[in-house]
Amino acid sequence: MTRSQRTVCVGLFLTTMATASLAQKVKVGYDKSVDFSKYKTYTWAPPGMPPTRPFLYEAVVGTVDSELTSKGLKRTEKDGDLTLFGAGGIDFAISFSAGSPVVSSYSGTPPMMNSSVWTGGEGAGDLMAPVPDGTLRLEFVDRGRNQIVWSGSVKQSLDIQKKEKSLKLASNAVVKLLNKFPPGSHK
Secondary structure, eight states: OOHHHHHHHHHHHHHHHHHHTTSOEEEEEEOTTOOGGGOOEEEEOOOSSOOSSHHHHHHHHHHHHHHHHHTTOEEOSSOOSEEEEEEEEEEEEOOBOOOOOOOOOSOSSOOOOOHHHHHOTTOSOOBOOOEEEEEEEEEEEETTTTEEEEEEEEEEEOOTTOHHHHHHHHHHHHHHHHTTOSTTOOO
8 A cells, every 4th residue: 555545544534533523422410319300490690701602602502591491491580490500612632643553563572662653654643633622511500409400511523614513513512411401301
């Protein structure tokens, strides 16, 4: 296989991996002693600081409100049964393409370490474009007991070149996160 064929194969592999990495990563936890059916209203806590991406913020809040309304909860401006705290942001991870791994074709004592063992036969990989990851964390606090009863987070890779696609990915991530609220509601 020529070097250009290997480059194409590596490129196709990385494209496949990048597409697979668009899947959401969801984590949730909740108080198992709480009867979530008693909650009928919720109030958003004001954000700790002004949103740096107002369109994304509004899209996320709108999706959360829509999902909670579909679950029978009503948003109130103050004194809801639950207080909803939302936090999030976007991190940029730097990614590198990898060279072809070097595998020894003999048995016996392993050779001394050298840089090509870790970077591949073609040397170090190329620096690729930063990959943005959006993270959203939601916490529902029982206002009467002042205790967190449910918390969850979702992480979603976004496409900074395509704003509409990123908004859709963010909304889908919120839906996936809230599929687990209230506990036991997802089938």
